[in-house]
Amino acid sequence: MTMGTATPAIRPNYGTRTSTGPAACTDAFLGRYNVEDSMCRINRAATERADAHSLALVRPREVIDLTLTRHPGWSKDEQRKIDAYVNQLDMLNNQDRTPLEAPRFKASYRYRCYEPGCRGHDQGLLDWEFVALQRRLTGLSDEETCRQLRAKFLTMMCNPRHDLAFYVGNQAKRVRVFSVLGVYYPGR
Known part of the structure; x- marks a missing residue:
């Protein structure tokens, strides 16, 4: 390959994707993808x-709240998996593995989607950025940590000036339970 030329990459066909319903997107990047306007419809499916x-x-119609609760620590099953990872032999790397620490708080978003008659959704937040911010806030009181988490994940990210959307996902063993995996919040 010569300098200045690029190998063609495989890309999604953006022409086949459309935004849906009243949640039509104003963000150019997000507008290329199928943005759902009804979490109720996703749950039914x-x-x-x-x-x-x-x-x-x-795309939520209205974010009602971000609920923060003390993280109870890892369950026995979660701790077993963490221990198995830490104790797993690695022939290429002799460094000790640090076990994953449970964050101080867990969170859930309460919101309504655009489905007529939606009674609201309460979904746990599994965003790595939420945990990373808690790690940076070590040493602060619980009250101050919660204040800063709410300031970022509710006041700033869910501000009406942003074109807000939640990345949601479920797991094979609990297909009816969706969690918020991340927050997309470009300016309008």
Whole structure:
């Protein structure tokens, strides 16, 4: 390959993707993808069909709250998996593995989607950025940590000046339970 030329990359066909309903997107990047306007419809599909989508990008109509609760620590099953990873032999790397620490807080978003009659959704937040921010706030009181988490993940990210969407997903063993995996919040 000569300097200045690029190998063609495989790209999605953006011409086949459209935004849906009242959640039509104003962001150029996000507008290329199928943004769902109804979490209720996604939940129904997961209940009715085994082949329903397990990942989606959902535009909330109204974010009601971000609930923060003390993280209870890892369950026995989670701790077993962490221990197995830490104790796993690696022939190429002799460094000690540090076990994953549970964050101080867990969170869930309460919101309504655009489905007429939506009674609201309460979905846990599994965003790595949420945990990373907690790690940077070590040493602060619980009250101050919660204040800063809410300031970022509710006040700033869910501000009406942003074109907000939630990345949501479920797991094979619990297809009816969707969590917020990340938050997309470009300016309008």
